Amino acid sequence: MRKLVVYNTLGFPNPSDFTAFIDGVRKAGADVLEVGLPPRYAKYDGPVIRRSHEIVAKFGDLSGNLGEVARRAEIPVVILTYLEDHIDHLDQFLDSLKKLNVEGVLFPDLLIDFTQQIDLVVSKVRAHGLKNVLFTSPSVPDSFIKRTGEITDMFLYYGVRPTTGVPIPVDVGALIRRVRNMVRSELVVGFGLSGDKDIVSALRAGADGIAVGTAVISELEKEGVTEGLKLVSYYRGVIDGV
Amino acid sequence: MKRGSIRFKMGWNYRGIGASFAPMELDPREIVPQFWYNIIPDLPRPLPPPRDPPSAEFSRIDLLRDIMPEEVLRQQFTVERFVKIPEEVRERYINIGRPTPLLRAKKLEEKLGTPAKIYFKYEGATPTGSHKINAAIPQAYYAHNEGVPAVTTETGAGQWGTAVALSASMFGLRSSVFMVKVSYQQKPMRKTIMNLYGADVYPSPTELTEAGKRALARDPNHPGSLGVAMSEAVEYALKQRLKYLVGSVLDVVLLYQSVVGLETAQQLELIGEEPDVLIGCVGGGSNFGGFAFPFLGHGSKAKLIAVGPSEVPKFSSGKYEYDFPDEAGLLPMIKMLTLGRDYVPPPIYAGGLRYHGVAPSLSLLMQEGKVNWREYGEDEIFVAAKLFSEAQGIVPAPESAHAVKAVIDEAKSAQRNSERKTIVFNLSGHGLLDLSNYESMMKRFGG
Numbered sequence: 045m046r047k048l049v050v051y052n053t054l055g056f057p058n059p060s061d062f063t064a065f066i067d068g069v070r071k072a073g074a075d076v077l078e079v080g081l082p083p084r085y086a087k088y089d090g091p092v093i094r095r096s097h098e099i100v101a102k103f104g105d106l107s108g109n110l111g112e113v114a115r116r117a118e119i120p121v122v123i124l125t126y127l128e129d130h131i132d133h134l135d136q137f138l139d140s141l142k143k144l145n146v147e148g149v150l151f152p153d154l155l156i157d158f159t160q161q162i163d164l165v166v167s168k169v170r171a172h173g174l175k176n177v178l179f180t181s182p183s184v185p186d187s188f189i190k191r192t193g194e195i196t197d198m199f200l201y202y203g204v205r206p207t208t209g210v211p212i213p214v215d216v217g218a219l220i221r222r223v224r225n226m227v228r229s230e231l232v233v234g235f236g237l238s239g240d241k242d243i244v245s246a247l248r249a250g251a252d253g254i255a256v257g258t259a260v261i262s263e264l265e266k267e268g269v270t271e272g273l274k275l276v277s278y279y280r281g282v283i284d285g286v
Numbered sequence: 287m288k289r290g291s292i293r294f295k296m297g298w299n300y301r302g303i304g305a306s307f308a309p310m311e312l313d314p315r316e317i318v319p320q321f322w323y324n325i326i327p328d329l330p331r332p333l334p335p336p337r338d339p340p341s342a343e344f345s346r347i348d349l350l351r352d353i354m355p356e357e358v359l360r361q362q363f364t365v366e367r368f369v370k371i372p373e374e375v376r377e378r379y380i381n382i383g384r385p386t387p388l389l390r391a392k393k394l395e396e397k398l399g400t401p402a403k404i405y406f407k408y409e410g411a412t413p414t415g416s417h418k419i420n421a422a423i424p425q426a427y428y429a430h431n432e433g434v435p436a437v438t439t440e441t442g443a444g445q446w447g448t449a450v451a452l453s454a455s456m457f458g459l460r461s462s463v464f465m466v467k468v469s470y471q472q473k474p475m476r477k478t479i480m481n482l483y484g485a486d487v488y489p490s491p492t493e494l495t496e497a498g499k500r501a502l503a504r505d506p507n508h509p510g511s512l513g514v515a516m517s518e519a520v521e522y523a524l525k526q527r528l529k530y531l532v533g534s535v536l537d538v539v540l541l542y543q544s545v546v547g548l549e550t551a552q553q554l555e556l557i558g559e560e561p562d563v564l565i566g567c568v569g570g571g572s573n574f575g576g577f578a579f580p581f582l583g584h585g586s587k588a589k590l591i592a593v594g595p596s597e598v599p600k601f602s603s604g605k606y607e608y609d610f611p612d613e614a615g616l617l618p619m620i621k622m623l624t625l626g627r628d629y630v631p632p633p634i635y636a637g638g639l640r641y642h643g644v645a646p647s648l649s650l651l652m653q654e655g656k657v658n659w660r661e662y663g664e665d666e667i668f669v670a671a672k673l674f675s676e677a678q679g680i681v682p683a684p685e686s687a688h689a690v691k692a693v694i695d696e697a698k699s700a701q702r703n704s705e706r707k708t709i710v711f712n713l714s715g716h717g718l719l720d721l722s723n724y725e726s727m728m729k730r731f732g733g
Contacts, residue, residue: 085340086340087337088335090338090345090348091344091345091348156332156335181332182326182363182365183332183335184332184333185326185329185330185331185332188331188332206335206336206347206363206618210347210348210351211351212347212348212351212359212363213351213356213359213360214363214364218366219364
């Protein structure tokens with residue numbers, strides 16, 4: 045079955061609604077929950093997700109809530125955070141994630157800004173009992189795409205647009221066909237997938253799953269948890285219908 | 287392509303006469319490629335993508351949707367190694383005289399007494415006098431297809447503005463060009479050509495935009511810079527709801543310019559030559575990238591040399607970091623070798639090289655040591671330009687004269703080491719509209 049990966053920023057739209065959301069996300073059809081920790085610089089995030097970071101900042105340090113997330117979600121939890129913020133104390137950071145029963149970790153800046161340290165970081169993640177979710181994008185050359193396909197543990201996350209939630213025109217099918225031919229790992233496509241058409245193109249071009257973030261955050265912000273979960277169910281339906 | 291597929295109308299041995307061939311003797315369709323080449327899939331490491339700055343009040347990446355033709359943006363972000371050239375664009379390429387000739391600089395070789403063979407791709411043979419038209423035609427074509435009535439852009443030396451003016455007129459679009467003031471003053475004929483093609487030309491900084499007003503407030507005698515002119519054109523496109531055509535730096539422009547290198551590779555193959563050294567000058571990087579990247583992607587072992595002016599020392603003094611391509615910071619940040627977006631280059635003779643940054647893919651290749659660089663000053667390139675003009679008859683654009691200077695140095699080194707190597711360079715434009723600059727150089731450095 046094709047995977048639905050659902051993103052939410054830790055504590056968004058507020059700590060109690062966040063809990064309600066993770067309680068319902070599996071039932072709504074998600075296979076993996078991706079939880080974003082607000083970074084110092086959200087390099088690859090668009091305005092909607094950046095705003096979610098600002099909103100949760102009001103609630104102070106929410107990292108204590110992470111333990112509850114993995115327990116309540118009942119599906120694998122992947123932490124999305126920028127390596128830049130953790131590189132100086134990486135062991136300590138990974139250790140804390142493991143203790144909270146997190147399954148995997150995704151650093152979107154690993155390939156771009158820490159090219160020389162890819163193997164080191166990947167092995168550290170494994171040494172702490174966590175799984176790697178490698179992030180790749182269209183500006184990554186073929187040789188690196190092949191390599192990431194070999195070393196990722198859970199799946200390969202392919203961000204097809206330069207920033208989340210901004211519908212820059214791209215040929216989703218062409219982008220995925222390029223990568224599909226190079227990797228055998230599971231391929232989950234995200235980053236600004238805008239609407240059903242993109243999702244259908246992605247799956248038809250060979251994606252094994254879809255990641256949704258901005259649309260869910262927007263719905264949570266505007267309409268609340270019930271509608272946010274309904275949107276997750278809707279995406280499940282789109283994926284299963286292809 | 288098989289050599290036998292070329293339709294020779296005359297039974298000449300082109301190798302024997304020291305020129306690759308005369309374009310009229312061949313079917314241009316055999317040389318003008320059907321696909322553009324994109325180097326990104328073949329880079330040695332991941333190319334840092336464009337980014338929005340931290341704490342951005344708006345998304346610059348999102349803003350690109352308002353200012354660029356949709357298909358151009360799609361090609362910028364849909365990374366594929368080969369991109370099909372639309373037949374109508376290919377026809378226009380042929381109509382303006384592509385393929386441009388690949389010529390052997392035999393008389394320059396003799397003057398230098400070098401054992402090296404020197405070839406040059408002559409992009410000055412296009413109607414606008416430089417390679418710039420290669421990237422303007424597809425952008426104007428896509429804008430026209432999308433129903434856009436008018437386009438705008440900036441220009442330094444005037445080469446890009448001229449290319450946009452002509453391309454716009456080809457597809458029935460109106461055009462306006464913000465021309466760096468110092469070039470506008472130095473090269474009034476450039477304005478005349480653009481006007482002739484139907485463009486409106488404004489000396490930048492202008493009072494038409496906030497970016498222009500800010501620059502003038504800082505310095506009422508601001509000489510202008512490509513960064514300021516770019517900010518003006520982007521702002522003007524937003525306000526007037528026009529499309530902005532990109533002249534250099536962005537990956538998509540290097541993609542369009544790959545037609546230069548792809549043709550050169552084909553032409554060299556026809557005469558049985560392999561380049562040992564490839565040389566081009568760098569303003570934003572589109573001429574160099576377009577010329578050299580197809581060779582690099584094809585696994586050529588040739589040494590690549592990018593050449594810039596010592597007066598704008600971005601190779602020697604630039605930092606490899608995220609910066610804005612435009613002075614006002616309206617465009618997304620890109621990681622490149624840069625002197626800083628607020629750097630105001632001195633009003634030098636080679637307007638096309640007065641830019642603070644270098645295209646991201648070229649910057650990355652320079653960081654990785656795959657592309658070498660040289661920087662030369664005005665006095666040095668003047669001597670090179672004069673020597674080349676006397677030997678070959680073609681007056682190079684002062685920008686291209688930087689490449690000529692590097693070629694001469696390489697040829698002399700081949701002479702010292704008795705190496706019979708093949709040097710190929712891109713003569714990106716002619717200098718027939720730069721004669722006032724040359725006149726000034728003759729007065730200062732002696733004729």
